[in-house]
Amino acid sequence: MTTQPIDINTALDGFDAIWSPRIITNVNDYDIRIAKVKGDHVWHVHESTDEFFLVLDGELDIALREPDGERVVTLRKDSVFVVPRGTFHKPSSHAGAHIMVVEPIGTLSVGDRHEEVPSYVDVTTGHRV
């Protein structure tokens, strides 16, 4: 845990990789992660944890497979959303976005089950900034 405040924009300037979350700090056993995203992530599910999203810049779509069918929620800048545990979802961003994610330390960016991962999507529990 850092002893000084961290500027999110400076941290974002420090990497270019998409779908490759950076851990900027921790609160208890949770990661605060930031990521640059563009195009499609993969369908995946976290069986044992919710996943919190905050859009810092741009626009993020999250497709969700729910009991009643599939739907897409669109998060604009300064919007938040929580994907409940057990819900298959696929984030995507046509024009690109910067996001913050809150989830337990060790949570895999592609979930516990997922479709085939294209080469541009990192399989990670988060990189340290």
Place this chain on the structure above:
Amino acid sequence: MTTQPIDINTALDGFDAIWSPRIITNVNDYDIRIAKVKGDHVWHVHESTDEFFLVLDGELDIALREPDGERVVTLRKDSVFVVPRGTFHKPSSHAGAHIMVVEPIGTLSVGDRHEEVPSYVDVTTGHRV
């Protein structure tokens, strides 16, 4: 947990009370809270949890009582900071700020131990938006 994205600015428009956090959503057993702050909060400590701060707008000072003495960290817009569990701290904002806080459900806004609470500071585990 809401099933639609929440716009933080709309949520902020919904209340005026300072030092009176609103719970906008939950991730597992954690609250995502937003608050309007201005002037001084009270010195307090959370014995068993860290506390994550993100400044959405304005500037937030957090005074900290550490083993080596007292210091103040200043968080500008888009900065984050985590107050470690067990550290007495006092947030304040001369000109006012909007902040997001992440901490376990039930965490008291004035901590487990605190100085006398002035009337403008709410003693709360967060209000629902």
